[in-house]
Amino acid sequence: VIIAGGLPPRDAITRLKQANGKVICFAVTANMAYNLIRQGVDALIVEGHEAGGHVGPVATSVLAQEIIPAAGEVPVFVAGGIGSGRMMLQYLLMGASGIQMGTRFATAAESPAHPRFKEALIKASAKDALTTAQFDPRIPVIPVRAIVNESTRDFNTLQLGLVAQLERDSITPREAGMKLEEFWIGGLRKAAIEGDVETGSIMAGQSVGLVKSVLTIREILDEFMTEAETEADRIVKILAG
Structure with missing residues (x-):
């Protein structure tokens, strides 16, 4: 169950977990994330101000720096302003479990958007x-x-x-x-x-x-993986001196 749009009602997470549900919640501030972790959320989607649609007040990069180190064993997925495999890699290196993208996939060939x-x-x-x-x-x-x-x-x-x-x-x-x-x-x-x-x-x-063209989901994922691998090689060379 994915809950967006603010903090869920009191005891909602507990009741969902009692029904054997897995609960993922959006967090747009660090305090919201900490509150959700205390309530027992199974995973977090940290969404920054750069995202589309309803947005919070804090930049994605700042939220990631605040929340990922404090999340412990709770998986954190990062969303907002991610448009390349290079940026995806940066968040993975920070400890994110993955990313979420809306704008890029909205233009995918398989997307039902007009x-x-x-x-x-x-x-x-x-x-x-x-x-x-x-x-x-x-x-x-x-x-x-x-x-x-x-x-x-x-x-x-x-x-x-x-x-x-x-x-x-x-x-x-x-x-x-x-x-x-x-x-x-x-x-x-x-x-x-x-x-x-x-x-x-x-x-x-x-x-x-x-976003420059309509691609299939496979093409988007392949593009992201290629960019991430290239960026990883570049970082390894820098660290190796």
């Missing part, structure tokens, strides 16, 4: 994948990283309207937050499945600039 969605990712650069802003601290907004398009402006307009409703006491902060989440859920489907890359949400990580 061809126009894949094309938008291939054309984008890292600077195009920006996170959303929070206009009012009363509205619980989790930043979302996506390629800037009309949906980005629509989100800002929606948020401003919700702030105005808050001022009139015609909506609660929780209700406002839910409306924002509904916006992103529908927006992602519109772009990734229906192919509307103008008004849909093109969620992608900053590694999107490293």
Whole structure:
């Protein structure tokens, strides 16, 4: 069972493990990771700010340095901004059990994403994948990283309207937050499945600039392994003097 979107409800991990489940949780801060380890999580996915979709506040490289040494026997998988075998190797050398990638595999030939969605990712650069802003601290907004398009402006307009409703006491902060989440859920489907890359949400990580073409999953994995092996040889030569 993989749990994302914050800390799981109280006793959720214990109950899942009692049912013979294996539990993997996302962690976007060190404190969240430590909390999950104390609760008995079987593995962690450490996701940094460079990732696509909903993101946390801390860079992937910093999270990895904080969490991997403190995780003990708990396997740690690193996610966010990974777009090459060289970077994959660096995290493995730090002690990670593996990595997770979303943006790269979203463009794979086997991916069910719409061809126009894949094309938008291939054309984008890292600077195009920006996170959303929070206009009012009363509205619980989790930043979302996506390629800037009309949906980005629509989100800002929606948020401003919700702030105005808050001022009139015609909506609660929780209700406002839910409306924002509904916006992103529908927006992602519109772009990734229906192919509307103008008004849909093109969620992608900053590694999107490293995606140059549609490849099969096997080709992506082969490319990563070749890059990792080349990087490993380079590091060995440096250490050998």
